[in-house]
Amino acid sequence: MKKKRGCGYRxxxxxxxxxxxxxxxxxxxxxxxxWGFPLHSSKNLKVPLTPAWVLEPWLWxxxxxxxxxxxxLLRDYEAQDFPVRTILIDSPWSLRYNDFTxxxxxxxKPAEFFGDLDKRGYRVVLWMTPMxxxxxxxxxxAITDSRxxxxxxxxxxxxxxxxxQVGWWMGRGGFIDYTxxxxxxxxxxxxxxVFEWGLDGWKLDDTATQFGFVYRGLRFPLPVxxxxxxxxxxxxxxxxxxxxxxxxxHGLTKNPEFITMSRSTDRLGLLNGKKKSEFVxxxxxxxxxxxxSPLDSSPVNWVGDQDHAWTLENEGxxxxxxxxxxxxxxxxxxxxxxxxxxxGKDIPPNLYxxxxxxxxxCGLFLNGGHGDRRLWLTNQRxxxxxxxxxxxxxxxxxxxxxxVAACSEGGKPLMRPMEPKYHYFFGDDFLVAPIYxxxxxxxxxxxxxxxxxxxxxxxxxxxPTTTRRTFPLEEAPVYIRDGAIIPLNVxxxxxxxxxxxxxxxxxxxxxPSKNTEFEMFHPDKSGRTxxxxxxxxxxxxxxxxxxxxxxLRIHMIFPPLKVQRDMKTLEENVDWTYDRDRAKLIIxxxxxxxxxxxxxx
Numbered sequence: 001m002k003k004k005r006g007c008g009y010r011x012x013x014x015x016x017x018x019x020x021x022x023x024x025x026x027x028x029x030x031x032x033x034x035w036g037f038p039l040h041s042s043k044n045l046k047v048p049l050t051p052a053w054v055l056e057p058w059l060w061x062x063x064x065x066x067x068x069x070x071x072x073l074l075r076d077y078e079a080q081d082f083p084v085r086t087i088l089i090d091s092p093w094s095l096r097y098n099d100f101t102x103x104x105x106x107x108x109k110p111a112e113f114f115g116d117l118d119k120r121g122y123r124v125v126l127w128m129t130p131m132x133x134x135x136x137x138x139x140x141x142a143i144t145d146s147r148x149x150x151x152x153x154x155x156x157x158x159x160x161x162x163x164x165q166v167g168w169w170m171g172r173g174g175f176i177d178y179t180x181x182x183x184x185x186x187x188x189x190x191x192x193x194v195f196e197w198g199l200d201g202w203k204l205d206d207t208a209t210q211f212g213f214v215y216r217g218l219r220f221p222l223p224v225x226x227x228x229x230x231x232x233x234x235x236x237x238x239x240x241x242x243x244x245x246x247x248x249x250h251g252l253t254k255n256p257e258f259i260t261m262s263r264s265t266d267r268l269g270l271l272n273g274k275k276k277s278e279f280v281x282x283x284x285x286x287x288x289x290x291x292x293s294p295l296d297s298s299p300v301n302w303v304g305d306q307d308h309a310w311t312l313e314n315e316g317x318x319x320x321x322x323x324x325x326x327x328x329x330x331x332x333x334x335x336x337x338x339x340x341x342x343x344g345k346d347i348p349p350n351l352y353x354x355x356x357x358x359x360x361x362c363g364l365f366l367n368g369g370h371g372d373r374r375l376w377l378t379n380q381r382x383x384x385x386x387x388x389x390x391x392x393x394x395x396x397x398x399x400x401x402x403x404v405a406a407c408s409e410g411g412k413p414l415m416r417p418m419e420p421k422y423h424y425f426f427g428d429d430f431l432v433a434p435i436y437x438x439x440x441x442x443x444x445x446x447x448x449x450x451x452x453x454x455x456x457x458x459x460x461x462x463x464p465t466t467t468r469r470t471f472p473l474e475e476a477p478v479y480i481r482d483g484a485i486i487p488l489n490v491x492x493x494x495x496x497x498x499x500x501x502x503x504x505x506x507x508x509x510x511x512p513s514k515n516t517e518f519e520m521f522h523p524d525k526s527g528r529t530x531x532x533x534x535x536x537x538x539x540x541x542x543x544x545x546x547x548x549x550x551x552l553r554i555h556m557i558f559p560p561l562k563v564q565r566d567m568k569t570l571e572e573n574v575d576w577t578y579d580r581d582r583a584k585l586i587i588x589x590x591x592x593x594x595x596x597x598x599x600x601x
Contacts, residue, residue, distance in 0.1 A: 045296040047333045048248075049408040050363070051257040052523030053123050053200075054300050054334060055397045056085030057390050060368030062342070065092060067107040074122070080376055081492070082387050083394045086123040088203060088261075088368060092141045093126060096149060097133040097170055100190040103142045114197040125201035125261060126194060130208060130243050132159060133173035140170055150174065158183035160211070160234065161227035168207050175211055178242035180230035188250065195251075201259040201300075202247055206292055211239040244293040259300055261364075262293035264327035264335060266304025267319065291330050300334045300364055303327060308344035308371060310351060310438050316341060317355050318436040321422055324362060328415040328424065333407045335415065336364025343370045349382035350438065350473055356386040357476035358434035360393040361426045363400060363414050385474055388494045395495060398487040398506065398520055403427040405521040420445050429484035430454075433477040442477050443468040450482035452511065457555060458583060483513030485531050487520045490551075496582070498551065505588070506550040512539050522546060543595030552597070554585040562600040566593045 061073055070087060077084050095101045102110040117124055134150035136143070150173060154163030159174035166172070177183045212225035212235070225236040234242075244262055251258035293301065303323035309316030320337035327335050340347055340355035352375060359365045367373065367390070375383035403414045416425040423433045423445060431451060433444045446463030453459040455475040460482065461467060471477055480486070486509040490498035498507055506520070512535050519530040527546035534540040541552065559578040563570045563585070570576050576587040585599065 045294060046410060047295050047331070047408055047413075048297070048299045050299040050334045050404050051259060052397060052401045053085050053257065054259055055363060055365075055400050055404070055523075056394055057083050057365040057367060058086040058088055058125075059084045060088035060090060060366075061373075062090050062368070062370050065090065065106060067110075067113045071113075074120075076374060080383075080387065083390050084122070086125060086200070087117060088125045088127075088366075090127045090203065091170065091205075095142045096146045097131050097136055097141060097173065098128050099146075099149070100128070100194055102194070105142065111197055114194075114199075118198045123200040124198065125203055125259070126199060127203045127205060128247075129168075129170075129205045130176045130178075131168060131170075131173040132176055133171045134165060135173075136171035144171075153183075153186070156182065156186070157230070158186055160229045160239070164227060166207075166210050168210060175208075175227070175239065177229045178239070178246050179234070183230070184246075191250075195254045198255075199251075200255060200257070201261060202251065204244060204247060204260050204262040204293070206263045208240040208243040209236065209292065211236045240292060241294050241297075245297040248297040248299070260293075260297065261300045261302060262298060263304060264291045264293065264298065264301035264323075264330065264332040266323050267315070291327065291332060295331050298332055301327060301332050301336075302364060302366060303335065303337050305342035305369075306337060308341040308347045308351065310348075310436065317351065317358065317434075318422075320355075321358065321434055321436055325415070325417040325422070325424055328413050329417050331413060333404055333413045334363030336362045336366045338369040339365070339367045340373075341369065345371075347371050347373065347375075348438075349375060349379040353382045353385040353389075353473055354435050354476075356389040357478075358432075360389040360396070360476075361430060361432045361434075361478060363404065365390060365393045382473070388474075389476075391492050391494045395488040395490050395497060395507075396486075397523055398489050399427060399429075401523045402487070402519070402521045418447070429481045429486060431479040431481070435471060435477065440470045440472065441468060442471055444477050444479070446479070450513070451479040452482055454478040454480050457511070480511065482511055483516045483533075484511050485509070485516055485518035485533060487518065487531075489523075497553065502551060504549060506548050508550060508552050510541065510552060510554045512555065519545070522548070539597075539599040539601065541597040541599070543592070547592065547595070549590045550588075552585070552587040552589075554587070554599070555583060556585045556599075556601060557583050558601060560585055560599045560601050562598075563587065564598040565589065566596055 059073065059077060061069060063069070070089065074084065074087065093102060093107060095103050104110060107113055114124060132150055132153050134147045135145060138144050153159055154174065158177055158180060160177045161174070163174045165174050176187055212227045226233050228234070244260065248260040251260065303320060306317070306320045307315045310318060312318040312322065317340070324335045324337060336359060339359050340352040352373070375386060400414065407413050414427060418424055422436060423431070426432050431446065433442060435442050443466060445466045446461055448463050451461045451463060457480065461479070488497055488507040488509065490502035490507045491500060493499035497509070506529070508531055510531070510533055512533050515534050517530060517532040519528055521528055529543060529545040529548060532542045539554070563576050570587065576585060578585055587597065
């Protein structure tokens with residue numbers, strides 16, 4: 001006889017059913033809209049190939065926002081022999097948010113202005129968001145009351161959620177509907193003019209994470225992350241993906257080396273201005289576990305707006321390091337932060353120096369924001385440090401580009417965090433432990449192997465071990481793996497790896513140790529060159545692939561007995577020299593046949 005189930009069992013069934021419904025409801029209301037489906041789908045995506053020009057230093061300012069302030073800024077940096085490839089023009093530059101019409105009071109004769117920047121070899125990136133504003137903050141934009149323009153866009157069906165508006169830091173407006181062909185025709189039509197002037201990229205500022213926070217004009221205490229668009233209901237995550245992907249892909253149709261600079265993540269270390277626990281930092285990933293922009297539309301990323309400060313609590317360099325390394329662990333490849341912080345009061349000169357050192361070993365060297373950065377007027381010592389590390393970053397472009405290109409083909413990201421905290425590998429050959437406190441002392445933990453101090457490569461440390469030492473302001477905790485082969489593009493004497501006569505040559509740093517090799521992806525896209533190093537009774541170096549003029553800087557404690565290239569003996573002080581102070585054999589080659597060097601020692 002079948003036993004009857006009691007009332008308690010029925011209550012348990014009901015309770016289980018209600019919990020299941022609640023969990024499903026929470027998932028589809030608060031998890032699925034931000035995470036997407038399937039979960040972590042972005043993890044399987046490859047990052048795009050970032051053009052080499054992105055890897056050279058950027059410059060921008062956010063106080064004047066006029067063509068004259070930008071031109072003056074560039075003249076000043078040119079006079080100081082500071083390397084700049086890209087000029088970022090932030091908000092405001094248009095008449096409205098976002099009509100893509102240049103404000104000609106702030107930027108007179110814009111076609112001539114942009115054309116002149118192009119002729120001088122600068123790349124130009126402009127700021128934008130997906131917002132169509134009805135009103136904007138005074139003093140921030142030329143036209144603050146744009147209700148008529150907004151209402152026309154809403155009436156034509158160009159906006160998500162029937163024109164539902166959200167307040168953001170530049171005013172109030174609705175979201176452009178990326179799924180509506182008519183809306184896109186209108187949007188792209190407005191963008192055409194700046195593309196015709198040679199636009200190289202968008203800085204995609206983040207408002208897409210607010211998509212769905214309002215519905216029919218009502219603001220909810222919790223986000224309701226769905227809005228109707230042309231194709232039906234859309235989640236926050238879906239809209240974010242449209243924003244970042246659509247703008248990047250459209251830009252590529254106009255310029256094959258077009259990029260978008262977007263946020264990967266930011267402020268992961270803070271909660272109401274206070275340092276978060278490790279657990280709370282981990283919980284932050286629940287909101288956007290894959291980051292803001294999808295990996296396949298992230299050629300370059302930055303991590304938000306830090307202050308001119310040191311600590312995590314003050315949103316300083318420690319916050320930037322936290323967010324960049326977290327971004328790297330999520331799979332982002334070319335990442336940086338505003339040097340030395342976006343905003344704040346006075347800029348501490350030593351902070352500027354340390355932030356530049358850290359950024360020299362990031363994919364993006366982004367110098368700009370609020371505040372006077374003309375350190376040469378007040379602090380010559382610190383300014384020379386900033387300039388030196390900007391040039392070091394520029395010299396490293398062939399090395400950086402090789403790792404960036406390899407990542408785009410499915411390899412490892414450029415920066416790879418390691419234990420302990422605030423340590424990372426930069427490519428395969430550099431160990432970096434950036435200084436994040438106003439202190440010359442720093443502990444560095446080394447993995448197994450031999451590591452040479454970059455600023456005195458006669459100093460060797462064998463890991464695994466931890467050391468604590470003083471790093472003077474002119475130097476930084478950066479170590480190079482013994483056996484490394486590093487390609488450089490040297491054009492100045494600031495770093496000691498060559499001088500103006502090195503321009504036009506690939507400079508190879510070689511630290512012989514058993515058998516090693518490095519295959520370089522040429523930044524000019526001409527192909528690849530591999531350099532192999534083999535040690536036995538003599539040292540053999542073999543170049544293969546694309547032939548390029550080159551300079552070999554080979555670490556050798558004693559001068560060589562004999563140097564040959566392609567079986568021909570080279571003459572000292574003509575074909576090669578030995579730098580006793582730096583313990584370097586230097587060989588300069590314009591042309592070669594097989595590219596085989598034999599060095600007897």
